Amino acid sequence: MSCYRLEVARAALGTTRVIELPALAALSPAAGEAILTVDKFALTANNITYGVAGDMIGYWQFFPAEGDWGQIPVWGKGTVVLENDSGLNIGDEFYGYFPMASYLVVEPVQATERGFTDGAAHRQALPGVYNNYALMTAGNGFDRQFDDHQMIYRPLFTTSFVIDDYFDDNDHFGASNIILSSASSKTSFGLAFLLRKNRDVKVTGLTSAANKAFVESLNLYDQVVAYDALDTLDASENVAFVDMAGNRQVLEALHHHFGDKMVCSCGVGITHWESRDGQPPSILPGAKPKMFFAPDQIQKRNQEWGPQKFQAELSAAWQAFLVVVDGWVSINHRVGRGELEETFQEVLAGAKPDQAFVVSLE
Ligand SMILES: NC(=O)c1ccc[n+]([C@@H]2O[C@H](COP(=O)([O-])OP(=O)(O)OC[C@H]3O[C@@H](n4cnc5c(N)ncnc54)[C@H](OP(=O)(O)O)[C@@H]3O)[C@@H](O)[C@H]2O)c1
Incomplete structure (x- = not known):
């Protein structure tokens, strides 16, 4: 070889x-x-x-x-x-x-x-x-029958789990709708799965036109909106944004659309890497966008819950996810x-x- x-x-x-x-x-x-x-x-x-x-x-x-x-x-x-x-x-x-x-x-x-x-x-x-x-x-x-799942999903789902917990821990920052970009990504739909499963908050998925049918077929999002239709979103309610795409145009359009109703804006990914233009971030209305740093929330929970409870909660969520993900x-x-x-x-x-x-x- x-x-x-x-x-x-x-x-x-x-x-x-x-x-x-x-x-x-x-x-x-x-x-x-x-x-x-x-x-x-x-x-x-x-x-x-x-x-x-x-x-x-x-x-x-x-x-x-x-x-x-x-x-x-x-x-x-x-x-x-x-x-x-x-x-x-x-x-x-x-x-x-x-x-x-x-x-x-x-x-x-x-x-x-x-x-x-x-x-x-x-x-x-x-x-x-x-x-x-x-x-x-x-x-x-x-569980060795899930080796492939472990390497594909585990690093992503762990992040989904920690973001879900972060929102729970912070009463969703007062948002009634949580908007996820790159809704078709494994990290986003893992998060949508947890948000939907654990509590009563609306979850909106943003995706490209080509991936809209897939995202809708997941049945995890209350609504699925293409990036070119962001202005159709209801701007009367408080929203939080979890940004998996890292697309400046989408970020700016959302902040301008929601203004002060954007109560949390949290950067996680850069799937739209080709859209990056190297420009410094602009000052936007609403909550200041900040990067989500999973280790901070993990450390907080390890202190509050102890590492065993944290691992047990993650493991239970993971098992539930494994049951459904191959269908998607x-x-x-x-x-x-x-x-x-x-x-x-x-x-x-x-x-x-x-x-x-x-x-x-x-
Ligand atoms: N900060 C952290 O700790 C952490 C941890 C885990 C994951 N993440 C981030 O979350 C993001 C998602 O990761 P994943 O592995 O879950 O992704 P994935 O499942 O491979 O997601 C694929 C989706 O990303 C978008 N995309 C991918 N390549 C693209 C391209 N070249 N141009 C435009 N769109 C593209 C498309 O979504 P749409 O059409 O729906 O936009 C596509 O369906 C990554 O940026 C990853 O680094 C961060």
């Missing part, structure tokens, strides 16, 4: 190259290191956002590349194939943050029966959540470098919302 990785030009994500890597047989880990094959991983708009926000948030630093090239991180599964006094066992499988590459060299620290942290020096300044690898055992909460989105498996490159371009350009992708490189 040949080993390789996919790199992207950091300033032009559509430009990619494949770099050949030394064969595994030629590798011998240094003391304290382990090598995991990257068996499979999910690709969604979230990964594209890692590239779009790579310089802002430091995503390029996880898996460095040379010069103007970068490696986009993905959520996936890896297996330990080589190790040298690392605390890991050959054959152990881990869920975590990987490059789109045949393998990853890690320097495990704090290895327990639950997982380990990559202690590699270049990752130390980065948020801990991305450096942790979870052992995929039943005892550690992994089909999972496609893609294999090999040609299909990896095709899938990357497809997701970059905006894949069909009823399709999700799991890629393996061999």
Whole structure:
């Protein structure tokens, strides 16, 4: 099996190259290191956002590349194939943050029966959540029939869960209607699922004309409105905006439409990355737009509830989501470098919302 990785030009994500890597047989880990094959991983708009926000948030630093090239991180599964006094066992499988590459060299620290942290020096300044690898055992909460769901949805649904809790915790900021952009995205419909399930608040989905029928078919939103029909929204009620699209035109149009009735405006994603123009944000009527930072709310709940209750609540919501999500989105498996490159371009350009992708490189 040949080993390789996919790199992207950091300033032009559509430009990619494949770099050949030394064969595994030629590798011998240094003391304290382990090598995991990257068996499979999910690709969604979230990964594209890692590239779009790579310089802002430091995503390029996880898996460095040379010069103007970068490696986009993905959520996936890896297996330990080589190790040298690392605390890991050959054959152990881990869920975590990987490059789109045949393998990853890690320097495990704090290895327990639950997982380990990559202690590699270049990752130390980065948020801990991305450096942790979870052992995929039943005892550690992994139901292996849902490996694909874990890598596609879990990072997204966890964010949906935390946003839902943030709104609950703040009495919806007084809004009676919560508006989500990129309503067709997995993070948005996960949030709509939770908002609808947990309480009595109206949920409005904004989407592109091409994705409107899909969003309507989910039956999760009280109303679905295309981006070019924002002026049809009822401006008499207090609204909150959860922005998954990061599209300045949409943001400005909504704030001007609702004025002071916009009581919360919370930036989460940048799916409409091509719409970004690098201009500084304008002063808008209504609540000041601010970025949502999930770790703050997680930390608050861990203090108030304790980590066990937080995990139990998340796990119950996740189980309920797993029951329904396959009715909305089909999972496609893609294999090999040609299909990896095709899938990357497809997701970059905006894949069909009823399709999700799991890629393996061999
Ligand atoms: N801050 C956080 O902690 C956090 C955590 C999780 C996710 N997020 C963000 O949430 C967003 C959604 O991620 P996801 O993985 O859930 O997305 P996804 O399911 O892959 O969403 C796909 C949708 O995004 C829009 N889109 C994608 N590519 C596009 C393109 N090139 N041009 C225009 N629209 C495009 C389309 O929605 P519409 O047609 O409906 O607009 C499309 O149906 C991402 O920006 C992600 O980074 C943030």
